[in-house]
Amino acid sequence: MRYLTLYKYFLRFSFTKAMEFRLDFFFRIVMDIIYYAVNILFFHVIYLHTPMLAGWTQDQMIIFIAGYLLCDALNMTIFSNNVWWLPQFINRGDLDYYLIRPVSPLFFLSLREFAANSFVNLFVAIGFFIYALTQYQTPFEWYQLTFYLLMLFNGVLLQFCIQLLFVLPTFWIQSQRGLLDFFYAISFAGERPDRIYKGIVRILFTYVVPLSLIASYPARLFMDPFDSWTLIQFIGITIVFWGIVLTIWKKGLRSYSSASS
Amino acid sequence: MKGLASVISMEFRKILAYRSDFWVTFIGQTLIQLIVARSLWQSIFESNQVESMQGFDLNMITLYYLLVPIGTRILAGQNIGFLSREIYDGTFTRYLIYPVNVFVYKSTTYLTHSLFYCFQLFFIYLIYQIIFGGMTFHPEQLFLGVLIFFVASICYMFLCMMVELIALWADNVWTLMVMLKFFVTFFGGGIIPMDFFPLWSQKILALTPFPYLISLPVKTMMGLMPLNESITGIGVLIVWSCIFLGMLQLLWSKGQKSYTGVGI
Incomplete structure (x- = not known):
């Protein structure tokens, strides 16, 4: 409950801050819309x-694109800005201010900034998602859609974990x-359907850096016959990755010297 | 001239200051783009059961996607914020006491980065040779391609400076620069070769500077452009550069009256 109240303050502060720079707020919305348009045009x-x-027709591909744009919008809204600043806090020694607060520093640092402009774009992504569903030729059941959305949300959490794993070496x-630039380069692989990858590359993007699990596998779960075992595996992998993040975070804090470099 | 040589030397040192970051990013980005693009196009070729599309076979498309990331780096030079950040925080004022014009200084630093990335092109060719081999090496194509990239980076630099100068009126122009990058990358053939675009869109885009910034130099290096078209392309880039330079001067003459030097 205490954390929920705190998050409410984060939201209020983020919106107030965004409204102070209205032109920039507007530009950021347009920028994200152009990013969506470029992705859609690419596949078009x-x-x-x-x-x-x-193995996907265009209407199936649109379902996948809509899925990863939704994931991207959620990630940009909730986590991305925070992860962007984290390596600088570690490097400059600013982490001290967060370690002395009476809340989990990882919670604070991961969620303190809510991207208000991306929140607006989240509605654009939702709109495109609904459009994709209306264009989809194959009939589907509501439970399939519910699981697809659940898997996409799981994908957002997994993406956050992977992103953190590229940031934490900053300690x-x-x-x-950190290795954030490398993450942005590699995350591009998750924007393509997993079936294009073969051999070792497929293993890499499914198990080692499971970018294919963010949007591509969930789309397959929606379009292929439902498989509950795959669903459980997805959630299991996210939990394992979160465990790895927590372990490295704790080790990192032990190595943290506070002095800026 | 001696002063500019010092600026170039200083910029080279800055680029190489964080070597591990630099190489991890460079190799990482290049390899990932290559792997993803090759996987994607292999899948497309297999779906259509063909060995080439729009004049590209799999090896050529691989080379295309090897050259594009580094070409984009040559274009982008010093990267986003090279003017706007200093306008925003007020440090732009220091150029008033520099013994060189601010735009000459900024152009030198920008183009030093571009020049550095030109050297990386040779690594790209080397990587390609090691992994796929069999490619016939044409130094004249490589030279002409690099030359076009360098002219393109001057053209793109003026365009970027125009957008960056908007910071004299707006607080933050980072987003505008990212939008510009999206446009140039997509409409310049950086995400998908322009030969795959519908013909009508290719005709429209030919009236813009975009195809000359990425597609032209990359295709020249690959030997896919007739010599006369490459030379014409350089001419087009020079014309666009002059247009952007004129607009930049106009913008600066108006914008400098708005600059307060206060910063954040």
Whole structure:
């Protein structure tokens, strides 16, 4: 309850801050919409030259795109800004201010900034998701949709965990950005359907850095016959990754010297 | 001239200051883009049961996606915020006492980065040779491609400076720069080769600077562009550069009256 109240204050503060820079707020909304448009256009251009991609027709692909745009919007709204600043706090020694507060520092640092502009774009992503469902030719049951949404939310949490795993090495390496740039480069792989990957690359993006589990596998779970075992595995993997994050976070805090570099 | 040589030397040192960051990002980004693009196009070729599409076979498309990330880096030079950040925090004022014009200084630092990334192109060719081999090496294509990239980076620099100068009126222009990057990357053929775009859109885009910024130099390096078209492309880039430079001067003459130097 205490954490919920605190999160309410985070929200209030974030919206107030966003409204102070209204032009920037507006620009950020437009920027995200252009990002969505570029992604949609990319697949549209590809489907001008092929009827199928990775075993999916265009309307199936739109379901996948809508899924990952929804994941992206949620991640951008809730976590992304916070993860962006975390390596700098560690590197400059600003983490001290968060360690002395009577709340979990990981909670505070992960959720303190709510991206108000991305929240607006979340509605755009939801709108596109609904459009994708209306374009989808195959009939589906409501429970399939519910599980798809549940899996996408699980994907957002998994993405957050993976992102943190690229940031936490900042405790040991002298870098202002951690491996965040590398994460942004690699996360691009999750924006493509998993079936295009083969061999070791497929293993890499499914088990080692499970970017395919964020949006691609959930889309498959929605379109293929439902498999409860896969669903359980998804959630299990997210829990394992969260456990790894917590372990490294604790080890990192023990190594944290507070002095800026 | 001696002063500018010092600026170039200083910028080279800055680029190499965080070497591990630099190489991890460079190799990581390049390899990931390559793996994803090759997997995607392999899947497309297999779906259509063809060995080439729009004049690209799998090896050519791989080379295309190897050259694009580094080409985009050459274009982007010093990256987002090279003017706007200093306008925003007020440190832009220091250029008033520098013994060189602010735009000459900024252009030098920007183009030093571009030049550095030009050297990386040779690594790209090397990686390609090691992994796939068999590619015929054409130094004249490589030279012309790099030259076009460098001219393109001057053109893009003026365009970026225009957008960055908007910071004289608006608080934050980072988002505008990201939008510009999206446009240039997509409409310049950085995400998908322009040959795959519908013909009508290719004709419209030919009237903009976008195809000359990425697609033209990359295709020149790959030997997919006739020499006369490459030369014409350089001419088009120079014309666009002049237009952007004129607009930049206009913007600066109006904008400097708004600059307070207070900062955040």
